[in-house]
Amino acid sequence: MIPLRMDAVDLGYDGGPVVRGLDLDVKPGEVLAIAGASGCGKSTVLRALAGLLPPRAGTILADGVPVRGPSPDRALVFQDDALLPWRTARRNVELPLAIRGTSRAERRARADDWLARVGLAGQERRLPGQLSGGMRQRVQLARTLAGSPRVVLMDEPFGALDAQTRAAMQRLLVGVLATTPATVVFVTHDVDEAVLLGDRVAVLAPDGVCELVDVPYPREMGLRDAPEVAAARGRVLSALS
Template sequence: MSVVIEGLTAGYGRTPVLRDLDLVVAPGELLVVAGPSGCGKSTLLRAVAGLLPITAGRVLVDGEPVRGTSRDRAVVFQEDGLLPWRNALRNVELPLALGGVGRPERRARARAWLARVGLADFERYLPRELSGGMRQRVQLARTLAQGPKLVLMDEPFGALDAQTRAAMQELVVEVLRETGTTTIFVTHDVDEAVRLGDRVVVLGAGEVDVRREAILAAVMG
């Protein structure tokens, strides 16, 4: 799934956060958008997801303008959003159930994805019984079980310790490469950006920071 952003201006209230932004994401690419807090990273993700109205310009996903949310586009947030009264398996099943997938199929898909993220033995555990990294694995399984063509990740590992974060980074890259899912990953961490991205775009004050982007490109080789 391709993403083409043309002249995007978007924000909250009267002050735009993004200004006349142009960006292209190729099918299957893992693009990392890096930059300091307040530069527009999350605003960009919300605009692509269809969660935020666009003031000017347009966002095209596979050539079609974004006019709202879609099951083909999934968002992964820093907060895992798991329902505390549902175990890991039933949390992964939930969006499939809401989408009308029958119980046998959704249960099989949920179990397969929990196994893929290393949680086959934890399907009956409630969120409070899981570590932060394990909850993020459940969130990743829940997202990918839906079969999205585009995944938008908003600093999903920001609250994890360094060791768990590194393990999650490896898992995400491995799984997304396997599925060929187009991904836009937002982070303020330069090391994470270099480690994860096929390509890194740096934002600064709502625009592409060409100078810093060139420095990162040189570091990535």
């Protein structure tokens, strides 16, 4: 787990700026949820933290070192599971390990271990087309964490799932994060999800973070309706409006 920092960062594409003057600190080992209106730049911020989009101005640091490109230490999880359809669940999880040169025996053992940890023991030989949407997201999560990244960047990974599957994936992620030493930045448009998963919620606007809310009892499923959590949810909703 490592800290992340963005100082006076401007981000954009050929069409113009998307985010201006962003200052953001992510503490080592915390889960920072980022919420905001559509088009405010949430996914753009993740791409920049991943090293896929250089800033137009300002500095992005990971563990005190400038981010100048992608790194296996920083893994990105997409809303689209991005699995290779011709590879089995096991071989999809093995892929980043194979790219790193991990031995066949070790990558198979790690893939099977992570598939079991996300509830897919016995599904190792299935192709993505034979799996449900929730199961494919579990494979993507296993593939991400099998490489032991120090930072996990999650871009609305449950946004395309139905409500029941989404709730199941949230419970799964809570359990996985409890045993995974990584710094997590989780983008979502769902305020309840942000308040459930995040230690803090950063409400993003085009001119930077407009509110940073500390969340009591993060990832405590049984305390979602506690008055303190409701107050934090109210602060996020107020900032969004």
